[in-house]
Amino acid sequence: MPLLEVKNVVKRFGGLMALNGVSFAVEHGEVHGLIGPNGAGKSTLFKNIAGFYTPTAGDIVFDGHSIVGHSPHSIAARGIVRTFQETTLFQELTVFDNVFIGCHLQARSNIFAAILGSDRARQAQARQRTEEVMAFMGLDERREQLAAQLPLGSQRALAMAIALASSPKLLLMDEPFAGMNPEETNHMMALTRKVVESGTTIVLVEHDMKAVMGLCDQLTVLNFGSLLSQGKPEQVRQDPQVIEAYLGGSA
Amino acid sequence: MRGGGQMPGCRRAAIAEAGVFVLELFLQSIINSLVQGGFFALWAVGLVLVFGVMGVVNFAHGELVMVGAYSVWLLHAEWGTPYLVSLVCAVLLVMMIGFGMERYLFRPKREDALGGLINSIGVLFILQVVAHVIGGTGPAKQVAPPLPGTLVIDGILRLPYQRLFALSISVAALLLLFYFLTRTRLGWALRAVALDREASALQGININRISMIAIGVSGAMAGLAGALMAPMTNITPHMGHNVIITSFIVTIVGGIGSLSGAVLAAFLYAFMHTFVTVYVDGTVATMCGLLIMVVVLIIKPTGIMGQRVSE
Amino acid sequence: MRQTSKRQILGILALLAGLMVLPHFLQFHHQDFMIFLGINILVVVSYRLMTLTGEWSLIHVVMMGVGAYASALLAKEAGLSFWLAMPAAGIFTALVAALLCFPLFRMTQFYFLIGSFAVGEAIRLAWIYFVNPFGGSSGISGIPIPELFGIDFFNPISYFYLVLAVVSLSLLILYRIENSRVGLTLHAVHWKAPLAESVGVDTWKYRSLAFIVASLFVGIAGSLKVHYLGTVTPHQFGVGIMVFVLIWVILGGYNSFFGPVIGAVVLSILDESLREFEDIRPAIYGVLLIAGIMFMPKGLESVAPNLAGWLRQRRTTTDNRGS
Numbered sequence: 001m002p003l004l005e006v007k008n009v010v011k012r013f014g015g016l017m018a019l020n021g022v023s024f025a026v027e028h029g030e031v032h033g034l035i036g037p038n039g040a041g042k043s044t045l046f047k048n049i050a051g052f053y054t055p056t057a058g059d060i061v062f063d064g065h066s067i068v069g070h071s072p073h074s075i076a077a078r079g080i081v082r083t084f085q086e087t088t089l090f091q092e093l094t095v096f097d098n099v100f101i102g103c104h105l106q107a108r109s110n111i112f113a114a115i116l117g118s119d120r121a122r123q124a125q126a127r128q129r130t131e132e133v134m135a136f137m138g139l140d141e142r143r144e145q146l147a148a149q150l151p152l153g154s155q156r157a158l159a160m161a162i163a164l165a166s167s168p169k170l171l172l173m174d175e176p177f178a179g180m181n182p183e184e185t186n187h188m189m190a191l192t193r194k195v196v197e198s199g200t201t202i203v204l205v206e207h208d209m210k211a212v213m214g215l216c217d218q219l220t221v222l223n224f225g226s227l228l229s230q231g232k233p234e235q236v237r238q239d240p241q242v243i244e245a246y247l248g249g250s251a
Numbered sequence: 252m253r254g255g256g257q258m259p260g261c262r263r264a265a266i267a268e269a270g271v272f273v274l275e276l277f278l279q280s281i282i283n284s285l286v287q288g289g290f291f292a293l294w295a296v297g298l299v300l301v302f303g304v305m306g307v308v309n310f311a312h313g314e315l316v317m318v319g320a321y322s323v324w325l326l327h328a329e330w331g332t333p334y335l336v337s338l339v340c341a342v343l344l345v346m347m348i349g350f351g352m353e354r355y356l357f358r359p360k361r362e363d364a365l366g367g368l369i370n371s372i373g374v375l376f377i378l379q380v381v382a383h384v385i386g387g388t389g390p391a392k393q394v395a396p397p398l399p400g401t402l403v404i405d406g407i408l409r410l411p412y413q414r415l416f417a418l419s420i421s422v423a424a425l426l427l428l429f430y431f432l433t434r435t436r437l438g439w440a441l442r443a444v445a446l447d448r449e450a451s452a453l454q455g456i457n458i459n460r461i462s463m464i465a466i467g468v469s470g471a472m473a474g475l476a477g478a479l480m481a482p483m484t485n486i487t488p489h490m491g492h493n494v495i496i497t498s499f500i501v502t503i504v505g506g507i508g509s510l511s512g513a514v515l516a517a518f519l520y521a522f523m524h525t526f527v528t529v530y531v532d533g534t535v536a537t538m539c540g541l542l543i544m545v546v547v548l549i550i551k552p553t554g555i556m557g558q559r560v561s562e
Numbered sequence: 563m564r565q566t567s568k569r570q571i572l573g574i575l576a577l578l579a580g581l582m583v584l585p586h587f588l589q590f591h592h593q594d595f596m597i598f599l600g601i602n603i604l605v606v607v608s609y610r611l612m613t614l615t616g617e618w619s620l621i622h623v624v625m626m627g628v629g630a631y632a633s634a635l636l637a638k639e640a641g642l643s644f645w646l647a648m649p650a651a652g653i654f655t656a657l658v659a660a661l662l663c664f665p666l667f668r669m670t671q672f673y674f675l676i677g678s679f680a681v682g683e684a685i686r687l688a689w690i691y692f693v694n695p696f697g698g699s700s701g702i703s704g705i706p707i708p709e710l711f712g713i714d715f716f717n718p719i720s721y722f723y724l725v726l727a728v729v730s731l732s733l734l735i736l737y738r739i740e741n742s743r744v745g746l747t748l749h750a751v752h753w754k755a756p757l758a759e760s761v762g763v764d765t766w767k768y769r770s771l772a773f774i775v776a777s778l779f780v781g782i783a784g785s786l787k788v789h790y791l792g793t794v795t796p797h798q799f800g801v802g803i804m805v806f807v808l809i810w811v812i813l814g815g816y817n818s819f820f821g822p823v824i825g826a827v828v829l830s831i832l833d834e835s836l837r838e839f840e841d842i843r844p845a846i847y848g849v850l851l852i853a854g855i856m857f858m859p860k861g862l863e864s865v866a867p868n869l870a871g872w873l874r875q876r877r878t879t880t881d882n883r884g885s
Contacts, residue, residue: 050760102761104747104761
């Protein structure tokens with residue numbers, strides 16, 4: 001059974017049809033790419049999966065359960081975490097605190113425990129997890145730095161670290177390679193491979209074709225809110241419809 | 252009212268008289284609602300203009316109305332200036348205060364909504380004290396209606412000329428405002444800025460000038476309302492409190508971005524409030540208004556006519 | 563949880579000791595002032611908890627009134643002793659706040675501000691309209707003074723110690739909350755709610771939590787106030803007071819735990835010294851407010867960097883986080 005099934009999802013905003021019956025499936029351990037020209041509906045689809053929007057019609061099934069209509073935080077509790085376009089971090093906090101917040105699902109305590117300090121053990125566990133994730137993403141040397149002060153590559157790594165802290169089953173990555181130079185891209189690709197190898201399934205929205213072709217096992221192509229093509233990267237890149245709509249004959 | 256008399260004829264007359272009284276009260280309430288609606292509309296429109304164009308909640312808006320009323324009291328009741336002259340002076344004075352607020356308090360805080368709001372609270376305090384100092388303590392000020400006399404219709408409907416005058420001027424001002432906003436270039440510019448300030452600036456619209464105009468109009472409406480209200484109400488330094496509460500309720504219910512919504516809501520609210528006050532209690536009326544506002548905020552925050560969902 | 567250094571603990575103990583000795587050197591009038599200052603500090607620090615999530619409400623002072631009326635009715639009508647009435651009032655206020663979460667937290671930012679104002683005003687009008695049991699415009703008087711082993715709480719010094727004890731304990735609890743994981747999560751909700759949501763934070767729950775806890779403590783403050791005054795009226799909790807609280811928090815600075823305290827202390831002392839100018843005092847406040855916002859937008863706490871740095875607890879070594 002696929003980990004994630006998007007079934008005929010429709011999303012309408014007033015008169016605007018943002019998603020017009022999109023379907024695809026993501027298998028465990030896969031890296032699934034979601035590509036398409038600007039405005040194709042990729043981010044909208046992400047927001048629907050992660051619970052920030054509710055589909056107008058259709059279903060989204062994760063791990064055997066329908067998650068349509070659930071709130072973002074309960075979807076996160078089920079194991080789907082997303083990163084955001086335009087690096088979203090807790091800018092005024094340190095790297096450590098950023099990732100520490102990411103451990104929320106495992107480490108949250110109620111207010112009485114917080115006052116009395118009886119959640120000490122759980123917080124210690126969370127600290128340990130934070131250390132692990134920071135080391136995994138190569139951020140442990142920057143732990144005291146404020147998020148706002150990090151270079152771009154580290155910021156993206158931090159965004160991933162926050163998302164990974166809760167050990168999600170499925171990671172939704174929204175244009176993580178945007179604005180990166182080739183060196184940063186390579187580094188990010190290596191990090192992403194590391195994450196996949198550790199067992200996390202990834203759905204990736206991205207424009208950077210090098211990253212997409214280099215990382216993805218399967219691709220879904222959207223155009224104007226509809227499914228245009230689907231399949232392995234080699235197949236899709238040769239699909240004339242896709243070339244016409246998007247790749248422009250290159251890549 | 253005569254109570255139950257001994258003779259059937261008397262009782263019938265008493266009931267008839269009671270019936271007329273009820274009808275009179277009802278009709279009178281309608282008239283009062285209309286007059287109140289005019290005022291509420293003037294108040295609300297001023298608040299919406301400033302919020303829409305300048306993005307700031309002017310907490311001192313009620314005090315601007317109060318200044319209008321005080322000006323008329325001072326100029327007309329105390330110093331004997333003709334009423335119409337006092338009215339014009341009141342409007343101009345409040346406009347000037349508005350200009351000052353925009354230039355020195357709101358413009359520097361354009362990016363900081365909370366800062367602008369705090370500044371307006373500062374002005375609120377200052378204006379209340381100024382009114383206190385000028386008017387002195389003691390009972391509320393009263394202004395004798397410059398247009399005494401009442402038009403009586405059918406023996407049941409009493410239309411005091413002063414109230415008719417106030418209603419006509421209110422409606423005229425609102426119509427003028429709508430004409431200005433929909434048929435003049437400047438009005439269109441104002442609406443453009445309210446819709447999207449950045450885009451308007453990129454189109455070459457001078458935001459500073461438009462803000463001045465917005466607050467000028469807002470102040471004019473407030474000052475006018477105060478001046479028109481002066482002969483009909485108790486003038487105290489704290490009368491602005493009621494103005495701001497009513498303006499909030501009307502603005503929210505009507506739709507935060509919408510002027511026509513505000514006007515519609517103003518009249519609806521005036522009717523509700525007047526009738527509830529007459530038949531139940533004034534405090535209950537305001538409580539109802541507040542609760543309606545909360546319900547609107549929960550169910551449809553954009554109000555009756557608003558479409559833009561705010562941040 | 564920040565490891566409070568030995569230096570800070572000693573400093574606070576010294577401060578407390580000084581405060582305990584101080585009233586004996588003051589005139590009655592100033593002892594009175596110290597009592598209200600203590601109560602206002604609790605009001606302002608509890609308000610700050612709410613602002614941590616980025617929500618500025620205008621209902622806080624009305625919640626103080628809810629606690630005040632609850633305490634008054636419990637003590638006077640139900641005959642409860644102050645020592646039960648006060649915590650009960652706090653809990654009652656928290657319950658009312660919990661109920662209000664449902665309508666109020668459907669709105670954010672600007673709408674929340676106006677909505678909280680409306681609900682607060684409606685509650686205040688209810689106190690005025692429902693003469694039974696709230697006593698209408700004149701409120702409730704004859705609220706009993708606390709009793710304990712024959713200590714005379716009419717003596718301001720004794721009442722001051724009571725306030726000192728309750729407020730210190732409350733501040734301690736609030737401080738611990740802020741520096742715990744819960745506090746960190748509240749900050750996260752403020753800065754980037756969607757990001758917090760994406761890692762499983764129920765932002766609605768945390769906003770509500772901040773509001774409920776803030777209301778609990780301000781309800782206790784309300785109880786302290788009216789048991790000293792002996793009377794509770796709707797006018798004690800009007801918009802004017804709410805504005806003062808806003809002024810204290812904004813001018814004091816809300817970036818640190820003690821910023822609002824500084825604001826409350828400095829401005830209350832200023833307020834006292836302006837007592838002779840009773841009539842124009844609001845205008846002076848108005849001018850100060852404008853001057854403060856224009857020239858010190860980050861509040862007083864930013865002007866006293868040494869003191870604030872010593873007291874400020876936000877950006878610190880993270881090793882102690884969560885312990």
